[in-house]
Amino acid sequence: MLSPRNRMRHSSEFGTVMRSGRRSSRDTLGVIYLSPPASTPVPGDGPAPPRVGFIVSKAVGGAVVRKRVQRRLRHLMRSRLGDLPDGSLLVVRAKPSSSTARNEELAVQLDSAIAAAKRPKSASRRRRGRGRTRPPADPENGGAEGNRRPQAAGERWTSR
Template structure:
């Protein structure tokens, strides 16, 4: 479980991060990262829709993502807002695969947030 001060709870917070934040998409999940809004601890939230699976599968994916995000919150700037959106392939992914996608998505979103040029494949 994430500490209460580290969780996004309101729908408006999720919508704001998804709309204004920078995105790092991968095959199993999409990471949305928004600029720090001030001080305080970074906060995170999770979106796992019914497309991922039934309630048991969705809760399992959420628990695994929460476990992976907890140690990574310290690496984010103070006040940063993070939303991790699970895609249907996350239901069958291993924890190691989810961790790789999360790290890769966070790197991409942080790079876009800092304004550095983003390399495109091809």
């Protein structure tokens, strides 16, 4: 069981994480992670602990099944709180296949999703094209040659 200090309970916290958090998804669950703000801490206040929230929709199953999945995820997250920085927010979203997954499988996928969501974006991981440049635009046909529609009934589509 997670302590009350480590649980997200307000919809405003969930909304903030869902809007601006980093997402990572696996077969049985998805994770949305929001790193702690870079603001200066208030003197006298200790660092805010990491907080975790769970979303288990009706697509997962009935009330008993949903509660069982939530308890299993809560139990798995309890040992992983030390890996999260103070002040961070994490939402774990269960997918329908999480109700039939074994605990070991859930643990592996949870670790993988959290690691991927915490990983900073880098320029080298951006998707790039194959190195081809687009053909020059043909003003007569309204753009690139490979993208034009056939004009006559017997004319075929052109390929690049």
